[in-house]
Amino acid sequence: MRSDTTGFWTPVALSADLPAGTVIPARMAAGTIALWRSQTGHIAASADRCPHRGMSLSHGFVRGEVLSCIYHGWSYGRAGNCLRIPAHPGLTPPDAIRVVTHDVRDTGGIVWVASGIPAGDPPDLDGFTPLRSLTADADRAALALAAGAQADEDGRLVTNIAGQDLCLLLADQPEGRTLIHVLVRSGSDAAARIAASRSVERLRRMAESASHKGGVQ
Template identity: 60%
Template sequence: MLSDTTGCWTPVALSADLPAGTVMPARTPAGSIALWRSDTGRTSASADRCPHRGMRLSHGFVRGEALNCIYHGWSYGQTGSCVRIPAHPGLTPPESIRVATYAVEEADGVIWVAVGQPSAETPRFEGLTPLRSLTFRASVAAIEASAGAKATAEGLLNLQKLRLLLAPQDDDQTLVHVLLQESSDPSDRISASRAADALRRLAEDLQRKGIA
């Protein structure tokens, strides 16, 4: 599955869940990241630790085109360089103060992040639109066993009326993005949401029993 290897794209969130001027935690095969969108709508992915005191940057805040640490307010631009230290307003931060950043792409309402150099373009799911994301406390194998289907190399599980985009997490958890046909009506959306919840319960039950 794509998200298992460095250099491949991982579907970390839905575009609709990251409004302008916000930051959220997300996970990649390399660990946690701070996923953020600037006030002008540009999406970035940074390592989730401030180099100053190690505070999680996903607990911080976005101001303008920079991500700010909640602890002492150190600010980082989209390239990862420190652009402001509030305690020393006249200081130009040295280039050595920076956080790691990762490649980010948005396609068809999904935000993808790659750790390392991407080996291919982001997967495209034309004709599909995101509905919601939820976390299954179950492995991909348990989800596949519950669904009676195998995910594609892109992590897409094709079911009768919905598609599930799977992103493995730590501790036998899987982030699942529910996708629907763009032509779906409100009743289809309700049915798909209920079907995803039912599959989650079944997969988690299999995981607890150690069947998958």
């Protein structure tokens, strides 16, 4: 649940979009983070900036259980501590060299990242399964108006389009954009999944058009 004092969870990616041994940039309202999964499947999230020269860590690479910067190879563990500096192989990096990390959960096919300290776990998805993600050049309010439903405090918007129940997880992005994670009822067949994807694309176009014109008709 969103709270100014305890923090909140943001859905940043589908689990399927982050295979083992990869790192991707993930965007939150406050900016971009580096989201990575180790070779054994553990997920970590950190500030997207190497303390050495400021290179984006999301441009780096994962080897085993560490994330390495693409520039000079400084390597970091999931706790954010620097583990290796290639130019000084005999040096044990001081604990002061580290990147800021965020609590992260991989549940229900969604990767959630914490801002602050959330009061509880990420929300239950209530029988829905992830389908795809897309970004809208519109804010939550425009998407809610286009869908004819309101999102709750966790960004969940449950609606019915063309007779099909959909759950949209909405995450604020920089510059007034919104990341939409589309979920369908568990067990939906291929035809239903295709129809859901097309329905949300139409909803996105409606919200974007309304945002540019100043309101949903």
